[in-house]
Amino acid sequence: MPRTKKKGRRGGKARDNAWIDRKDTLETTNERFERYYKNLKIVPDEKWDDFMHSLRQPLPSTFRIAGNRQLAQVLNDAVKNTYIPQLQSGTFEGEPLPVPTPLPWYPDSLAWQINVPRKSLRKSPEYKKFHNFLVFETEVGNISRQEAVSMLPPLFLDVEPHHWVIDMCAAPGSKTTQIIEAFHANDSLSTAMAPTGLLIANDSDNRRTHLLIHQSARLPSPVLMVTNLDASSFPAIKIPVVDASDDIKGGEHGKKRNWRKDKEQQIRFDRILCDVPCSGDGTLRKNLEIWKKWQPLDGNGLHSLQLRILLRGFQMLKNDGRIVYSTCSLNPVENEAVIAAALNHNQEFELVDVSDRLPSLIRIPGLTSWCPAVDRDVDMSFDTYAKYMESLTDERARSSNKMLESHWPPANVNDLKLERCMRIYPHFQDSGGFFVAVLRKKVTAGEPIEPVAIDGKRQAEGVSGPPAPKKTKLDEEISTDSMNVDQSAAKSEPVAMAEEQGKISGSHEHNQTQGKQKQPLTETGGTFKENPFTFISRHEASLQACIKRLNLKPNFPAENLFMRSPEGEPIRSLYLVNDVVKAIMQSTDYTRIRLVSAGVKIFGKVENSKDTRNLPERQIRVLSEGMAAVLPYVNHDTLIAADIGVLRTLLGTYHPLCTSFEEPFRTTMTNKSIGSHISRFKAGTQGPTTLTHDLILPLWRSENAVSLMVEKKAKSALSLRLFGEDITVAGRNKQIETVKVVNGDEEPSTIPGNDSDEEDVDADKNMDE
Numbered sequence: 001m002p003r004t005k006k007k008g009r010r011g012g013k014a015r016d017n018a019w020i021d022r023k024d025t026l027e028t029t030n031e032r033f034e035r036y037y038k039n040l041k042i043v044p045d046e047k048w049d050d051f052m053h054s055l056r057q058p059l060p061s062t063f064r065i066a067g068n069r070q071l072a073q074v075l076n077d078a079v080k081n082t083y084i085p086q087l088q089s090g091t092f093e094g095e096p097l098p099v100p101t102p103l104p105w106y107p108d109s110l111a112w113q114i115n116v117p118r119k120s121l122r123k124s125p126e127y128k129k130f131h132n133f134l135v136f137e138t139e140v141g142n143i144s145r146q147e148a149v150s151m152l153p154p155l156f157l158d159v160e161p162h163h164w165v166i167d168m169c170a171a172p173g174s175k176t177t178q179i180i181e182a183f184h185a186n187d188s189l190s191t192a193m194a195p196t197g198l199l200i201a202n203d204s205d206n207r208r209t210h211l212l213i214h215q216s217a218r219l220p221s222p223v224l225m226v227t228n229l230d231a232s233s234f235p236a237i238k239i240p241v242v243d244a245s246d247d248i249k250g251g252e253h254g255k256k257r258n259w260r261k262d263k264e265q266q267i268r269f270d271r272i273l274c275d276v277p278c279s280g281d282g283t284l285r286k287n288l289e290i291w292k293k294w295q296p297l298d299g300n301g302l303h304s305l306q307l308r309i310l311l312r313g314f315q316m317l318k319n320d321g322r323i324v325y326s327t328c329s330l331n332p333v334e335n336e337a338v339i340a341a342a343l344n345h346n347q348e349f350e351l352v353d354v355s356d357r358l359p360s361l362i363r364i365p366g367l368t369s370w371c372p373a374v375d376r377d378v379d380m381s382f383d384t385y386a387k388y389m390e391s392l393t394d395e396r397a398r399s400s401n402k403m404l405e406s407h408w409p410p411a412n413v414n415d416l417k418l419e420r421c422m423r424i425y426p427h428f429q430d431s432g433g434f435f436v437a438v439l440r441k442k443v444t445a446g447e448p449i450e451p452v453a454i455d456g457k458r459q460a461e462g463v464s465g466p467p468a469p470k471k472t473k474l475d476e477e478i479s480t481d482s483m484n485v486d487q488s489a490a491k492s493e494p495v496a497m498a499e500e501q502g503k504i505s506g507s508h509e510h511n512q513t514q515g516k517q518k519q520p521l522t523e524t525g526g527t528f529k530e531n532p533f534t535f536i537s538r539h540e541a542s543l544q545a546c547i548k549r550l551n552l553k554p555n556f557p558a559e560n561l562f563m564r565s566p567e568g569e570p571i572r573s574l575y576l577v578n579d580v581v582k583a584i585m586q587s588t589d590y591t592r593i594r595l596v597s598a599g600v601k602i603f604g605k606v607e608n609s610k611d612t613r614n615l616p617e618r619q620i621r622v623l624s625e626g627m628a629a630v631l632p633y634v635n636h637d638t639l640i641a642a643d644i645g646v647l648r649t650l651l652g653t654y655h656p657l658c659t660s661f662e663e664p665f666r667t668t669m670t671n672k673s674i675g676s677h678i679s680r681f682k683a684g685t686q687g688p689t690t691l692t693h694d695l696i697l698p699l700w701r702s703e704n705a706v707s708l709m710v711e712k713k714a715k716s717a718l719s720l721r722l723f724g725e726d727i728t729v730a731g732r733n734k735q736i737e738t739v740k741v742v743n744g745d746e747e748p749s750t751i752p753g754n755d756s757d758e759e760d761v762d763a764d765k766n767m768d769e
């Protein structure tokens with residue numbers, strides 16, 4: 001049986017237990033917060049109490065059914081038709097249990113909200129069962145726990161599979177995952193598309209890029225690259241130009257691109273997400289520490305970084321492209337003020353009216369007037385920057401002034417259509433607070449308009465045209481087209497994490513610089529320690545043997561496979577990227593773009609064992625996590641046919657002997673050679689079990705047995721979904737342990753069954769997790 005190299009766990013245990021993690025009581029007050037936002041009139045006076053009341057309520061848990069549409073529908077049906085009726089029949093302390101409700105604005109009702117106090121969770125068997133389902137499906141990437149409002153930006157981004165997209169501040173990756181889903185929206189469980197687009201998920205915090213990699217590994221894609229750079233100076237990336245005769249949308253899968261060696265293009269993006277670091281006061285309902293720390297200078301301090309990130313986004317956008325800017329802050333200085341300053345800096349851009357999108361989402365238009373606080377004690381007495389500057393009579397006060405003109409509304413504020421921005425408040429639909437703005441490049445005839453100064457120090461009030469002002473320091477930082485920027489280490493504003501370390505959520509950062517604005521950028525990672533990305537020869541013997549064994553189609557892009565070790569070293573795992581990602585990786589040194597990860601791991605090296613005997617055709621196996629990426633190249637006629645009965649045996653036993661299967665699978669497998677195979681489990685009904693769609697899964701044929709090469713948690717999730725119980729060996733073990741613990745008996749040593757082959761059991765333990 002194959003042994004694959006043992007991997008470290010990718011975390012996630014602690015998260016499981018906190019799935020439905022509602023805090024039941026909150027102590028919440030901050031006089032500055034109330035004074036600031038009441039003065040700003042962000043909500044009408046008569047609604048103020050509702051607003052404050054809802055901020056003090058625990059935030060309901062929300063989740064989204066992820067993955068491709070077909071599976072999403074199956075899981076959504078399970079929530080609606082299996083779990084909700086069970087919950088409806090349960091009670092807690094004599095009261096009916098609250099049941100999950102769909103978020104009315106989320107497309108196809110695929111997102112849900114649960115409002116359950118912890119104690120009912122712990123004590124309700126119905127909720128325990130539902131919780132188990134959520135945990136398993138989350139672990140295998142089919143459900144994503146995500147704050148409701150954080151699901152919004154990708155919905156307004158409208159990503160299509162051929163788009164080139166950059167998520168500039170992406171970690172921990174909830175929105176990146178949604179974008180990946182958009183790339184694969186049309187995949188099904190038995191067929192997949194090879195998207196021709198590109199997704200760069202970037203974050204300046206190296207540790208958080210690894211959270212992002214973990215999160216996105218649940219939905220692996222050959223379009224994905226993860227970089228670790230300061231988004232405000234994201235470097236220009238050049239790749240060869242594609243021949244004009246090539247369809248850039250790559251409608252035909254596997255069609256090779258003809259890259260021209262003589263001509264380069266700078267990558268510009270169709271879609272850009274700027275989900276920038278922010279003070280995060282929209283997350284007060286779940287990040288209670290903000291109540292103690294909040295003060296208005298946090299937002300003032302983040303404004304210039306937010307603006308620089310958005311303006312770098314402007315520079316990198318294609319002509320007909322779209323940018324979504326979002327924060328989980330309520331502060332206009334981090335929201336409308338950033339948008340206003342960016343629009344005045346580059347008048348080629350405009351806000352998009354998206355009022356007809358997601359009609360059930362309750363929101364209000366962006367503010368068109370506001371006044372920043374100039375100190376921690378919420379002094380809001382200056383309605384213009386000029387008046388504020390006049391008030392600074394001594395030279396020291398003037399030179400240490402941290403306020404920028406762009407903190408105030410510009411004179412042309414009414415021309416900017418800021419009402420097209422969206423504000424979402426907690427009392428609207430029992431959510432967190434959020435801000436979203438959708439921007440695009442105007443379609444203009446003639447010459448591009450020159451950017452104007454943005455930080456207000458030299459900018460004349462009432463910018464109406466494109467004068468060519470002297471550049472300010474902030475301008476210089478922004479207008480560097482970063483063509484040759486070499487970020488030897490990513491830099492970031494010293495923002496602290498709003499959320500608990502390591503927890504996956506869409507929440508934004510909190511600036512804990514406590515009013516220190518525009519701090520010098522700090523090095524995050526020092527040296528960049530990542531293994532190189534080495535493309536391998538498509539003629540490599542073990543690879544060719546594996547392709548032949550799996551009957552992959554001739555258009556399988558074997559030349560797009562790389563390993564994460566220096567050239568010449570033996571292959572361990574092979575990763576697949578699409579043509580655009582490969583072109584970037586070959587045109588740009590990976591240390592320049594601080595590339596942390598790319599593509600999908602599709603093949604694993606089988607460690608030498610009695611099965612492989614050093615034979616090349618037995619040395620590489622297809623990994624379950626890579627199946628979706630391999631599917632477009634699978635020849636469906638040559639897949640090994642199997643049914644629900646076979647699946648039951650494979651799930652219920654680690655390595656069943658070939659002879660333990662019914663015909664015709666028994667003879668088929670007996671006649672197969674040792675190595676990696678792919679099987680198609682046909683949709684159908686057998687007894688009480690219905691498989692609603694075909695499943696395509698990897699198998700390993702050893703000397704006498706067959707194994708389903710799917711990691712344990714995914715096996716349990718599949719078993720729960722199909723049979724309503726966890727029939728896997730691990731699942732049965734867990735049940736026996738629970739019974740023993742409850743009865744005070746000893747732990748069981750082994751589970752009886754057909755698991756006599758020690759080596760096989762090891763192999764299963766070593767599955768990539």
Ligand SMILES: C[S@@+](CC[C@H](N)C(=O)[O-])C[C@H]1O[C@@H](n2cnc3c(N)ncnc32)[C@H](O)[C@@H]1O
Pocket residue numbers: 150168169170171172173174175176202203204205208229230231232275276277278305491492493495505506507508509
């Ligand atoms: C609001 S969080 C992003 C949340 C993420 N979009 C999600 O949905 O999971 C902001 C992120 O910006 C990152 N960040 C802070 N400064 C940055 C910079 N200069 N460039 C790139 N990322 C930055 C932080 O590390 C943080 O992960």
